Amino acid sequence: MNPRRIALIAALLLGLTACGDESWHGKSIEGLMPELEFELTAESGETVTESVFAGRPVALYFGFTHCPDICPTTLARLVAAARRLPEPLREELQLAFVSVDPQRDGPRQLSDYTDAFSDRMVGLTGSQRQLKAFTRRYRTTYGYEEERSDGSYNVSHSSAIFVFDASGEPRLMLLDSLGVAEIAADLERLLSREARNADNA
Amino acid sequence: MSDCSYSSRAVSDFLAFFVPWEFSWLVQISIWGALLLYFNGLRRMSAGEMPGYGPIIGFVLGVLLMYLVTQTRFDYWSQYMFFIHRGQHLVLHHLAPFLIALAMPAPVLARGIPDPVRAWFARQGWLRAIWVPVYRWLQQPMIACILFVGLIAFWLTPEIHFDAMLNLTLYWVMNWSMALDGLLFWWLMFDRGRGGITPRLGYGTRVLLLFAVMVPQIIIGASITFADANWFEVYAVCGRAWPLDPMTDQHIGGLITWIPAAMMSVVGALVILRFWIYDDAAQYAARTAPARA
Structure with a gap:
């Protein structure tokens, strides 16, 4: 645990940040969660790690392709917000969809699904x-409903978009109550701050 | 063949239930340490000093319930389903401490401490000098009531609840605070030992306090049950243990906060009334005995 994280948790415990960082539309998760790390299967069927994002900021969402409502609407809002970003920032941001329903979502199914939303996903x-x-x-977490007679079943999953910065640090949680404009505002603020830091470095 | 694999699956599911979701040394040491001290105490007691079967079963059950809701699969469901989380707090704050305090385990636990350790503690006057005033301050009727209801309200404040469910450290602080406060409160309600440091409240005061904490719990529970907005978004954010309508989850959670929690006050009051009647009868007998002699 790095000292900054300990300090943040201590501040949380004191209730100083109990109401969150009001200046974001989403919720700041800086210091609340560990940095990006995973081993998953990509659309190509290959095993990949977080390095697949090549040090770019990522907006990541958990769902399943048979999801009737929440996943498509959330992903559509995310894509619409990303399109509103100014040119250099739009190129920076990586979008990712993690299916928690591997039984039905093979590489092909996933690739068709994400391509329908954006070629950046x-x-x-x-x-x-x-x-x-x-x-x-x-x-x-996620969980499955009992299979119905036609083989379909519902899956519970996280409803938030997790945003990680270029170094893989968790920064923001965009709740599903946010509109396109609010998501765009948060993403722009986060990414332009990142870009400034990169220039200064 | 299929029967066999079915039953072995059932066995492995059953065993998987007992694998702690978030293993905690502190909880493990506290739970098994308390049981060890208790049984060591019982072993060292003479037949006359031993508590009856009721208190022994009550104490062990209370401690094991605390273990069950924090160090098994139950803890996973509590983290990802609001109504199960309310059930977890019902056990940690009401049911388990109720059983433990009613068993009056202090003399047994004290006897269970190895002599050198007890002698060492007896020499640490400063420890007692700090602990006794703090404990007695916490056990003032008003403070005890405010803490009991205040902690329920505090952790159910949507913003605070959100962070507690997202951060593991805060999650543990929440559960420990509920369990410890539950022990403090029910200990104060059911204390009837001699020479302890717990303030001896009159039985009438205790019944009054139980009703004083019941009313705000009903208000909190009913507000959650009848809320038409989803107050606890964190369960949607983190995903539920299985697909369940968020409002259904919240309604059941509200009902658990409301009805069984309030019932514990009623049951507690009945227990105290029993103490009262028993003590009165004993006093009456003591008064009339010399007159008859």
Whole structure:
């Protein structure tokens, strides 16, 4: 645990940040969660790690392609918000969709699904063990409903978009109550700050 | 063949239930340490000093319940389903401490401490000098009530609840605070030992306090049950243990915060009334005995 994280947790315990960082529309998760790390299967069927994002900021969402409502609407809002970003920032941001339903979401299915939203979106999935490890790391979970007679079933999953910065540090959680404009504002603020830091460095 | 694999699956599911979701040395040491001290105490007691079967079963059950809701699969469900989380707190704050305090385990636990350790503690006057005033301050009727209801309200404040569910350290602080406060409160309610440091409240005061904490719990529980907005978004954010309508989850959670929690006050009051009647009868007998002689 790095000293900054300890200090942040201490501040949390004192209730200083109990109400969150009001200046974001989403919720700041800086210091609350560990940095990006995973081993999953890409759309190509290959096993990949967080290095697949090549040091770019990532907006990541957990779902499943048979999801009737929340996943498509959330991903559509994310894509619409990303399109509103000014040119250099738009190129920077990587979008990722992690399916927690590997039984139905093979590489082909995932690739068709993510391509329908944006060519900047990568689809990932994995074995139950890999997915459990990854979701648990971000204190989220998922579960399956009993299969219906037609073979369909519902899946519970996280409803938030997790945003990681270029160094893989968790920064923001965009809740599903946010609109396109709010998501765009948060992403622009975070990414332009990142870009400034990169220039200064 | 399929029967065999089915039953072995059931066995492995059963065993998987007992694998702690978030293993905690502190909880493990506290739980097994308390049981060890208790049984060592019982072993060293003479037949006349031993508590009856009721208190022994009550104490062990209370401690094991605390273990069950924090160091098994139950803890996983509590983290990812609001109504199960409310059940976890019902056990940690109401049911388990109720059983433990009712068993009055202090004399047994004290006897269970190895003599050298007890002698060492007896020499540490400063420890007692700090602990006794703090404990007695916490056990003032008003403070005890405010803490009991205040902690329920504090951790159920949506913003605070959100962070507690997202950060593991805060999550443990929340659960420990509920368990420790539950022990403090029910200990104060059921204390009837002699020479302890717990303030001896009159039985009438205790019944009054139980009703004083019941009313705000009903208000909190009913507000959650009848809320038409989803107050606890964190369960949607983190994903639920299985697909369940968020409002259904919140309604059941509200009902658990409301009805069984309030019932514990009623049951507690009935227990105290029993003490009261028993003590009155004993006093009456003591008064009339010399007159008859």
